[in-house]
Amino acid sequence: MADGSTRKSLTTTGGAGRAPNRAMLRAVGFTDTDFLKPVVGVASLFSDITPCNSHLDRLALKGREGVRAAGGVPQTFGAPTVSDGISMGHPGMRYSLVSREVIADSIETVCGAMNHDGLLAFGGCDKNMPGCVMAMARLNVPSVFVYGGSILPGVGPRGEPVDIVSIFEAVGQFQAGTIDQETLHKVECESCPGQGSCGGMYTANTMASAIEAMGLCLPYGASNPAVSAAKEREAFVAGQAVVNLIEKNVRPRDLITRKSLENAYTFVLSLGGSTNAVLHLMAIAREAGVEWTLDDFDRLGAKVPHLADLKPGGKYVMHDLYRVGGTPAVLRALLDRGFLHGDCPTVTGKTLAENLAEVRSVYDAPQTVVLPVEKPMFDHGIIVVLKGNLAPEGAVAKVAGLKQRSITGPARVFDGEEACFRAISEKRIVAGDVVVIRGEGPVGGPGMREMLSITGALMGQGLGESVGLITDGRFSGGTHGLVVGHVAPEAWVGGPIGLVKDGDSITIDADRKVLTLNADDAELARRKAAWVKPPLRVERGVLAKYARLVHSASEGAVTG
Numbered sequence: 001m002a003d004g005s006t007r008k009s010l011t012t013t014g015g016a017g018r019a020p021n022r023a024m025l026r027a028v029g030f031t032d033t034d035f036l037k038p039v040v041g042v043a044s045l046f047s048d049i050t051p052c053n054s055h056l057d058r059l060a061l062k063g064r065e066g067v068r069a070a071g072g073v074p075q076t077f078g079a080p081t082v083s084d085g086i087s088m089g090h091p092g093m094r095y096s097l098v099s100r101e102v103i104a105d106s107i108e109t110v111c112g113a114m115n116h117d118g119l120l121a122f123g124g125c126d127k128n129m130p131g132c133v134m135a136m137a138r139l140n141v142p143s144v145f146v147y148g149g150s151i152l153p154g155v156g157p158r159g160e161p162v163d164i165v166s167i168f169e170a171v172g173q174f175q176a177g178t179i180d181q182e183t184l185h186k187v188e189c190e191s192c193p194g195q196g197s198c199g200g201m202y203t204a205n206t207m208a209s210a211i212e213a214m215g216l217c218l219p220y221g222a223s224n225p226a227v228s229a230a231k232e233r234e235a236f237v238a239g240q241a242v243v244n245l246i247e248k249n250v251r252p253r254d255l256i257t258r259k260s261l262e263n264a265y266t267f268v269l270s271l272g273g274s275t276n277a278v279l280h281l282m283a284i285a286r287e288a289g290v291e292w293t294l295d296d297f298d299r300l301g302a303k304v305p306h307l308a309d310l311k312p313g314g315k316y317v318m319h320d321l322y323r324v325g326g327t328p329a330v331l332r333a334l335l336d337r338g339f340l341h342g343d344c345p346t347v348t349g350k351t352l353a354e355n356l357a358e359v360r361s362v363y364d365a366p367q368t369v370v371l372p373v374e375k376p377m378f379d380h381g382i383i384v385v386l387k388g389n390l391a392p393e394g395a396v397a398k399v400a401g402l403k404q405r406s407i408t409g410p411a412r413v414f415d416g417e418e419a420c421f422r423a424i425s426e427k428r429i430v431a432g433d434v435v436v437i438r439g440e441g442p443v444g445g446p447g448m449r450e451m452l453s454i455t456g457a458l459m460g461q462g463l464g465e466s467v468g469l470i471t472d473g474r475f476s477g478g479t480h481g482l483v484v485g486h487v488a489p490e491a492w493v494g495g496p497i498g499l500v501k502d503g504d505s506i507t508i509d510a511d512r513k514v515l516t517l518n519a520d521d522a523e524l525a526r527r528k529a530a531w532v533k534p535p536l537r538v539e540r541g542v543l544a545k546y547a548r549l550v551h552s553a554s555e556g557a558v559t560g
Helices: 016-026 056-069 091-114 128-139 164-176 181-190 203-214 229-248 258-271 276-288 294-301 318-323 326-336 352-356 417-425 452-460 521-530 542-549
Strands: 039-044 073-078 118-123 143-147 383-388 391-398 406-415 434-438 468-471 483-488 505-509 514-517
Touching: 039 056, 039 091, 039 229, 056 073, 056 118, 056 229, 091 118, 091 128, 091 276, 091 542, 118 128, 118 229, 128 143, 128 203, 128 276, 143 203, 143 229, 164 181, 164 417, 164 452, 203 258, 203 276, 203 326, 258 276, 258 294, 258 326, 276 294, 276 383, 294 383, 318 326, 326 352, 406 417, 417 434, 417 452, 434 505, 452 468, 468 505
Parallel strands: 039 073, 039 118, 118 143, 383 514, 406 434, 434 468, 468 483
Antiparallel strands: 383 391, 391 483, 406 505, 505 514
16 A cells, blocks of 8 residues: 555545544544545546436446455545537537536546545546546546446437437438438437447547547546446446556656657547547646647648548447457557557556557457558548648648548638528538638637537538538537638637638648638738727636636647
8 A cells, every 4th residue: 555654635634633624524434444545536427417427427336446445445526517419509519618627627626625645537528538637637646537438329210320420410411301300300319329428439439549548547448338347347447546556656647748649649540530639638738748739730640540430430430449349459450550659658557568468459350440551541631730821820620531622612701600500501501612600719609619510410411521611619529521620810819710701712721731711911911900809708607717718729728
């Protein structure tokens, strides 16, 4: 057991002067011997507002058992979550990215106040993962993350597999008249058949995979299904693991390094992950004190192939990857081919290479979920950083599965998501247009809303690759199409996207990595001189705090 003199929890419980503190802890079950043990904060983001988190209470109980079995004392507390899928398409989405900061603040607040010796965190929906890891990096006490796991696929009207993106796209199909109300209802009823996070390589599975590659969760943590005995066993072992880390004094900042961040983003690229990984990995790096910029994402993107045929750019979901060996099988394949740093330490107490030593590569048996390195989905750059006079600080596009990677067309400008969705519903967007949605950035939104309702409707109407879309907001991991988000600087702070007018010619070119408003500098200077800074949309509350404190999307949209 760890030397008592090094345990943070003794600041709360040690010595005669802390008798009042101990008295209160006795009321919640502490005994004399418990005060001699390391105390572990168990952060459970359980919530019945979303299937992603509705089973985390059960997993947290297994984690508590593991902590106890290893000689520690667990203390469970809650942290909030926002359901991205349910808040999509309306003002509630403004709270999504903000919740990442609130989660990190909440966990830091409780663990900091209680002087916990370690942290075991359970998360499910998209912002849970980065929020928990940001808190781990801030606190820098021995920590393990447990992902709630992915949902199983549903069964559509024709027997086809369906998931959450299927229903967003079905809305567009209904608007286009290609399906009827009954079919729409059937897809709605089958898209989410139970507990777990959205099934494709969307943001939750993307960030869980990144965290596993970074060494902050147990092997298979990203791919064990939500509804499985494997996930419950993982939760128990994670409780044991955090006590072991306390004994060895292994901390998050020992694990979050430039090399482990490279492993994380390499894995994201190989799986065809979400553009949100750019924001979240940058935020995690910042909290850990590791230098990391958009150039690092671009550098790795230039050499890492897209291998996994996973939605939204492909046809499979995480459960299919689980069936062919899970996330470690892909990590082993990447390690064997020199894409990963195998010497990075992990929460198991072993290096990444040691964790994978007995794992079979995904290529060791016939399967179609992960393509050969020699014949990938795409040989490089499924997430591309674009720059140009529309995005001097950068913008992010995901081009997985796209046949058309460039477009030049007339701007169709909308101030806010709702105005754009009305135009799509009324079929006022046509092939060749470049849709511009602005005023949705970190400050302007506030909160940088995701646009899955927009992109799902465009895909459903058959316009996914024939229309360009740029925004200072974000896109869901379920987004597919020629779309560019995170345009920085954002419109609300005077970014060039705020100067675009209807009919202006815009070029998106993912191969040349450019985002250009085809207007001369003098014209842009005239428009800039006439621009007037708008007031914040909200004056009080958590959104107002976020808007006043937040940094640019090019820095991870962090508030610290």
